[in-house]
Each structure stands twice: as C-alpha cells, then as structure tokens.
Amino acid sequence: MTDWLVSHFDLTPEQIKVKKIPPRQSTLVLGPPGSGKTQVLIQRADYLVQSQKISLQKIRLFVATDVMEKFIGPEVKSLGYPEEIVTTFDRWCHSLYVENISQDLPRVYIDGRIDFKKIHSAVLNALQKNRDLRKNLEFVLVDDGQDMTPEAFKVLYMVAQHITVFADPHHKLSKESASESQIIDTLKLNKVKFFLQGDFRSSRPMAELASFFIEDENFRNAYLSEVRFDDSTSEDFPCCIAPSEEKELRLLSLVVRQRLVMKDKVGILVPTNRLVHRVAKALEDRGIEAEKAIPLSAQNVIHKPYDFGNDLPKITTYSMARGLTFDSVFMPQLTENAFSKIPLFLRHRHLFVGITRASKWVYMSTVKGEEFGEITKLKSAEIEGKIRILDKI
Numbered sequence: 001m002t003d004w005l006v007s008h009f010d011l012t013p014e015q016i017k018v019k020k021i022p023p024r025q026s027t028l029v030l031g032p033p034g035s036g037k038t039q040v041l042i043q044r045a046d047y048l049v050q051s052q053k054i055s056l057q058k059i060r061l062f063v064a065t066d067v068m069e070k071f072i073g074p075e076v077k078s079l080g081y082p083e084e085i086v087t088t089f090d091r092w093c094h095s096l097y098v099e100n101i102s103q104d105l106p107r108v109y110i111d112g113r114i115d116f117k118k119i120h121s122a123v124l125n126a127l128q129k130n131r132d133l134r135k136n137l138e139f140v141l142v143d144d145g146q147d148m149t150p151e152a153f154k155v156l157y158m159v160a161q162h163i164t165v166f167a168d169p170h171h172k173l174s175k176e177s178a179s180e181s182q183i184i185d186t187l188k189l190n191k192v193k194f195f196l197q198g199d200f201r202s203s204r205p206m207a208e209l210a211s212f213f214i215e216d217e218n219f220r221n222a223y224l225s226e227v228r229f230d231d232s233t234s235e236d237f238p239c240c241i242a243p244s245e246e247k248e249l250r251l252l253s254l255v256v257r258q259r260l261v262m263k264d265k266v267g268i269l270v271p272t273n274r275l276v277h278r279v280a281k282a283l284e285d286r287g288i289e290a291e292k293a294i295p296l297s298a299q300n301v302i303h304k305p306y307d308f309g310n311d312l313p314k315i316t317t318y319s320m321a322r323g324l325t326f327d328s329v330f331m332p333q334l335t336e337n338a339f340s341k342i343p344l345f346l347r348h349r350h351l352f353v354g355i356t357r358a359s360k361w362v363y364m365s366t367v368k369g370e371e372f373g374e375i376t377k378l379k380s381a382e383i384e385g386k387i388r389i390l391d392k393i
Helices: 013-019 037-052 066-078 089-100 116-129 150-159 180-186 204-213 217-225 245-261 273-285 344-355 375-383
Strands: 027-030 059-063 086-088 137-142 160-167 238-242 266-270 314-317 326-331 358-367 388-390
Touching: 013 037, 027 180, 037 059, 037 066, 037 137, 037 160, 059 066, 059 089, 066 086, 086 089, 089 116, 089 150, 116 150, 137 150, 150 160, 150 180, 160 180, 204 217, 204 344, 204 358, 204 375, 238 245, 245 266, 245 273, 245 326, 245 358, 266 273, 273 314, 326 344, 375 388
Parallel strands: 027 160, 059 086, 059 137, 137 160, 238 358, 238 388, 266 314, 266 326, 326 358
Antiparallel strands: none
C-alpha cells in the first residue's frame, strides 16, 4: 500500500471546503501541481458516499491513465471502497460500448489497436438516442480534467447527475483537450469556480527549478507565489552530462542505488515507452530491479506487473507520470534524439510535470554532444543557482 493519502484532519481549510462542496451542482476545481487535487478527489468521493448514502455502483473516479488508476486504487481500497470505482474514461466507455452497442470493437487500421475516439463518439450517439442509458451515475469525479476532450465532457454530462472536475488548464498535454470555457459550457456550470492554491509537495528549490519550464511569465510568477517556504537545507539538484550513453546509464544505476539505500521512493521518467523498456533493461543489467509503469498497450509479452505499494523504482513516461508522487525523480536521456517525437509545445510541460513529481530531489542526465535544446534552460537555471551541471565526469 502507498502512503501519500493524508487524513481529513491533515487537509487545509481550503481543501476541506472543496471536499465538502454541496452536491447540488457540478463543479470545476482548478489547482497547480502539488496543490492536493488528487488527495481532495479521493476525500471528496468518500464524503459524497458517506453523506449521500449512495450505492458504490453509482460513483466513478475517472483518472487520466491506467498507471494512475493503479496508483490511487490502493488508497481508495484503504477507505473501504472497491478499487473498481477508479477507472479511466477509455476503460469505462469500452465497457459501456460492449454492453450496449457491440462486442465488435472499432480498431485503428494501421496497427489494429482499439480506436477509442470512435468508441467515444459511438457512446455519445447511444446516449443521445437512448434515454435509459442517461444519468445512471450519481457522482463522477474527474482527475486531470484538462486532458479530456469536449466530446468526453458531453458524455459525462449525459451520464452523471453530478460531476466534480479537478484540472490544471496551464498544463494540458493535448491540443484536442477541452478548454476551461468548454468544460464550463458543456457541464452547464455557473461561473463560480473553486481554486486549490499552493504547492504542498515540492520544496521551494524544486519549484523554482520547475518554473524555468513555465512559458507564461504571469503564471510563472503566480505559481512561485504559492509555493511553500522550507527552511530545511536542500540538496543540490545535479544535471550530469556524461561522455557516452554507457557512462550515463552507469551513473544512473549508481545514483538510483544510493537513493534506494536512503529509503527513497524512486521514479524514473523518460519521454517514450521504448525508452522505458531500454532503461529498465540497462538497470537490470547493472543489478537493479525496476518496474515498468506503462499502459497495457505498451507492455510486451514478458511484462511483469508493477505495484506502487512496494519499494522498487518505477520507470514511466512523462505523460503517464501525471498525478504520481515520488521522493526522488530521475530524468535521464535528456537528448534531442530521445525527445524528437515530442511536439515542441509539450516539451516544457513534460519537464515541468516531471520535476514536480518529486517531493525531495531531482536528478537529470544527458550525453555530451547529444543534449536536447532545453539544455539552455538548465544552463540559465544553473546561473541562478537552481541546478548544478556536471560535465567533467
């Protein structure tokens, strides 16, 4: 079992207010990384079930990825609820499609994968035609709502009597996702929104480093103004520029081992699923067992299950890391080749998300002569004393 879920008594007054928002009308809750959105989502689900005495079949917690589903599932179970109430929107739509439309699933012609876009559209069409399918859920709570599409919110509006959406519009990872105004209009919300302010996870030095990857200066200043001040001494955050990939991976294994000895929960983030497999193999070759926290679609035939309840390092992608929390976060393979398939508008957001997954320490590494373009941001951060670049290894 993981240990990041706090009790009701440890919530801030602001978080308690959001937890106990009256269920009469759907609600949009905004907040930056570290403000406790996922914490409050789980606590609010518990509050709604207990105060409204609803059936557990009538509530769902939608999370962005099946990795996040496995991350918070044990916490929901610790409150006495079945983990099945936590799911992804894709998985839920898949079930509704099979039960009410067809067992013959639409697939992408190129690679044969399930075509969830077509499933979403078919589910919406079925809801519009069949009144019996509507409003069958009393409460839906959505995590990372900024990455859901307008069509998804149309589906939720038709299927749920009350919806609470937690979102951070500044860090959406898809151009197809709904805007803040689209969420408000689709769910027919009033203009009153709720805000969770402050970053309660990251230390001040960590947040200052992450802020170099916030493009909007006004948001950058607003984010830094809400970060907690920590009087404790912070470790240096290193960025190692290794002379070769082999040396980079060897250093990575040595430092991961050090953090494990310190009893840290370790997360290792890379930009692609291919690199998840590659880095996991490199660590295994150097005597470190790590688990690959990746979606089912990216798992190979010899994939081993991962469990956030154990102390093994978890390797995942930046996009799958949303909502996750680790003591130490490692960000290796910061090369232009590794990031070549990541759209430019997403690079800074990925790196911001990566850094803010850590509560204590961040380690970065790349290969000399192959550094990604964002190394200039890290050099600027070094000038201001926010990171230490080591290139004589």
